[in-house]
Amino acid sequence: MNDLMVQVDRQIQQEGGLGVHFPAEIEARFEHDIHVAHSHKLACMSAVAISIYVLFLLNDWRFRPDHMLEAIVIRVGVMTPIALICIYMLKRGVSPVLREMLMTALVCFAMIFTALLIQLSVSPHSFLDLFALGLIVLVGNVLFQLRFWYALCSSAFHFGVMLYLVNAHPSPYASAGFMALMVFLSITLFSIISNLRSEKAERLSYLLLLREQLRVEEFTEKNEEFRRLASIDPLTEVYNRRHFDSLVSSLLGKQVDSRLQYGVAMIDVDHFKSYNDHYGHVKGGLCLKRIATAIFESVHPDVDIVARFGGEEFVVLLPSSSSQQALARAEEIRRHVRDLALPHAGSSRHGIVTISIGVSAAGTGQGCSFETILKQADEALYRAKASGRDRCELFAQQDPQALGRAFAG
Ligand SMILES: Nc1nc2c(ncn2[C@@H]2O[C@H](COP(=O)(O)OP(=O)(O)OP(=O)(O)O)[C@@H](O)[C@H]2O)c(=O)[nH]1
Structure with missing residues (x-):
């Protein structure tokens, strides 16, 4: 009171x-x-x-x-x-x-x-x-x-x-x-x-x-606060997955609209298990927080939606972005995290914390659902990991020429 x-x-x-x-x-x-x-x-x-x-x-x-x-x-x-x-x-x-x-x-x-x-x-x-x-x-x-x-x-x-x-x-x-x-x-x-x-x-x-x-x-304020708390991830203070899902469904709707253009970037921290093993879980948490802030600072906060998808994985929804625009934004995010130069003794990538990003986009006329786009971004992420990490990969089917044009650190 x-x-x-x-x-x-x-x-x-x-x-x-x-x-x-x-x-x-x-x-x-x-x-x-x-x-x-x-x-x-x-x-x-x-x-x-x-x-x-x-x-x-x-x-x-x-x-x-x-x-x-x-x-x-x-x-x-x-x-x-x-x-x-x-x-x-x-x-x-x-x-x-x-x-x-x-x-x-x-x-x-x-x-x-x-x-x-x-x-x-x-x-x-x-x-x-x-x-x-x-x-x-x-x-x-x-x-x-x-x-x-x-x-x-x-x-x-x-x-x-x-x-x-x-x-x-x-x-x-x-x-x-x-x-x-x-x-x-x-x-x-x-x-x-x-x-x-x-x-x-x-x-x-x-x-x-x-x-x-x-x-x-007072009741309205508390309600707002509860709602805010229920929508954010307490560690990184970006949206949690549940809120991300509800934002996505209200933004994109349930139906598949082949004209709706947006990009999705799936982000995963490289060698995070060894980071935890080397620096401990608490420092691992702080590292995730710094990465989340860097991601947030690299996007347009009024338009783009950043969420922690779980563990050391983040997702960014980039409304009104073509695959190339989404790839360029993903690259900005990757560079920003790299520029933090957070020491990572167990990383094969220059001894600093890096991230890998898989990108996919809708609006190519294929009429894919959001789940499909997300799966495609995940596949692209898998390829980024397999190709040596610290890189952005665009889902191959959308732009076959992009296969050779993935950004790598
Ligand atoms: N400190 C901390 N660690 C977490 C959290 N959530 C997940 N992790 C850790 O993140 C690590 C993820 O490791 P893996 O999925 O094996 O992947 P990786 O070591 O990052 O390797 P690659 O993804 O292949 O580069 C696990 O050790 C989890 O315990 C968290 O909230 N805090």
Whole structure:
């Protein structure tokens, strides 16, 4: 289980507490995953909120007709452009902190300007608006779902403004101001609790989803690793025979197609038994690894397929190669292994490790199956061994003239 998974599990267990912040790595991932959708939702909610705020001009007209012009200026001329700027910035993309600050500022401005309107008016009904101020708190804490700490701070600010208004704007009835304050306090308290619960629920569902995602990722990675391990030879790290067979059948198909052109090179290390006898099995293994690397480096890895066929035998499939191209590639491989100059005291070939290669190719119009081509390459390999090793031989039937043109070291 990786570190992130452990952190997520621990966090899920702690979700009963009051915390509304993840450890840095999860928090960054959380914001990264929800940010765009969250900003979009906030932009839509801001549009709804500002529409309602402007609609309250009807309220101003009924209860504050003495300051209608100021109300229009504030609601349409000031607050609407502020809200539009916020929406524009949210749409353009801002950091999560700036996003929360913008939304908090928007509700605080709404509170300040509404307080200003209440203050300006001398209408005897204007104090009734003190009962409506709780709506602004609701917008921040419930509609915008400000992150908890921002919601708490803005609620405290709103409460301060409310306290000031109740004191500075005495209502005609002694207890009305107190009642408005109590209503406001209750709305603030309920909405802040609701805000906290929704943020925690949002975070918990994110954690559960993240845990599932991480499990799937881990499972997929392991699966890939198992698949890779099952397809490669552990010693030489080229493909094993089973994977080679499945690649061949998916590449060439089951049917014999006489137009399909490809070459096959069967490679065998010369005098490897005596290498093992002289240097030991462990060094023999290392030698095979070096040879496999040299073979791999001599082919086009995106196209050609290299596999260990078993023991000290390798095979290379060379798609889209004619017999002559395959022979030339086989010769490159042979030279590359020879250039390694791995000492081989028991070799008759210059005292270094060498390989023999048998080559055959399809696509000559004969319509041979892959098994037949492979057998032909094996026969050519047998001939390379018989002719003295450290050489490449092309299967004779395909190119009778090549008999005399086999590459030899
Ligand atoms: N170290 C090591 N040796 C291996 C491995 N697989 C096969 N061999 C050895 O490879 C040797 C193959 O020997 P032979 O098939 O007799 O042929 P050779 O000695 O290479 O002689 P020629 O092929 O005729 O040149 C055997 O001694 C095997 O034990 C391996 O994974 N590691």
